[in-house]
Amino acid sequence: MGRRRAGNPPAEDRVQLATYITRDGMTEAQLIRQASDGDGQAVRALYERYAPRVYAVVRRIAADDDQAQDYAQEAWIRAIRALPTFRGDARFSTWLHRIAVNAALQALRKAETRGKRERPLPESLSAPTLSKDALLQRRLEWALDQLPDGMRQVIILHDVEGYTHEEIGELLGVTSGTSKSQLFKARVKMRDLLKDIREPRMEPGAEAWST
Amino acid sequence: MEHMNLEWLAELADREPTAEERNLLERHPEWARELEELKEQTEALGALPSLRPPRGDWQAVEARLMSEGLIRTRRNVMLSLPLSAGWTRVAAALLLFVGGTATGMAVSGGPMGANDLTAGIETLGDAERAVAVSEQQYLNALVRYRELQSSAADLRPFSDSGERAAALDMLVQAGQNALQRAPDDPFINLFLVSTLAEQRATSRRTISPRDNWF
Known part of the structure; x- marks a missing residue:
């Protein structure tokens, strides 16, 4: 399947203009078709719909804001480039998510000179004004950032994103047994990190992750 | 008596314990408590929201x-x-x-x-x-x-x-x-x-x- 061809006839562009107006009413399949044909507005609509999910997984894998933005952008470029090969066998969101994960993992492997992230505990992790949910989210995100790369990748892919150990093994180039072992270690490490930052004065039953 | 270490408990966050494991947990409430915390942590991770990309x-x-x-x-x-x-x-x-x-x-x-x-x-x-x-x-x-x-x-x-x-x-x-x-x-x-x-x-x-x- 070829990419958008150069020298489109003028009539095609006039049709394109008409679709800008009805963009909101388009189905995802139509959006994908138009995006695949190089329609910037359709690509934008897909971006608006899925950018938070793409950014979230890439940010958590990278554990770094600047790198996350680069990796997320790379994921979008790869996805739009590969869009003509999207057959609809899987859901678009699943397909895109996989591209984002691969983009982030590949970029991380290339970033050999990356220094160890030593992040101080942000004050916001104990801010009394935060809601319980917001506080919990910040603590979890902080603790994820502290994990060693291997553990972090596995726990994000399994516990946050719902991948199976077989899928994780395939993505990371390890056995599913290694994935399991890393996951259990990561959970314990997370638990220790979170215990360390829990408020000692917190009321009984009001632990950060209690429901 | 077998000791249930934390990694073992972390594994139990994903599956039902066997009869033998259930026995151990019943006899050691502190391990059961650890397991509950690990389960809650795992659930909380699964509920983390998406993140908006930076402006621009x-x-x-x-x-x-x-x-x-x-x-x-x-x-x-x-x-x-x-x-x-x-x-x-x-x-x-x-x-x-x-x-x-x-x-x-x-x-x-x-x-x-x-x-x-x-x-x-x-x-x-x-x-x-x-x-x-x-x-x-x-x-x-x-x-x-x-x-x-x-x-x-x-x-x-x-x-x-x-x-x-x-x-x-x-x-x-x-x-x-x-x-x-x-x-x-x-x-x-x-x-x-x-x-x-x-x-x-x-x-x-x-x-x-x-x-x-x-």
């Missing part, structure tokens, strides 16, 4: 998509000029269109002309859309022209496609900087659009199937 992220993605020739958009070089430029932007784009008409006709053989472009334009919005379409037609035609031209004549001075792409990136950057200083200058507009077209044509020539790896 779409603009960066869009710019890269455009530079690689992957999208066409109304928010292009001409229309991203300051709004105060108003009709002068349109005028500059029209100049470009007229300049490119000959190339467009030569390549597409289609009946394009200035009359077709201005028919039905009554508002600024109409004009902006017409400019976007015209500019895209011109770009498409120019890209095709360059592709045909380069397939006929070997690009020996830039046999290294990476070097050529890098050189074109520099020219585009220079053109964009120049356009910010002189947004209405038809020569600079023409230079930038022409360079963008060449950049896009080069990008298409150098994209091989393995580049689609993801």
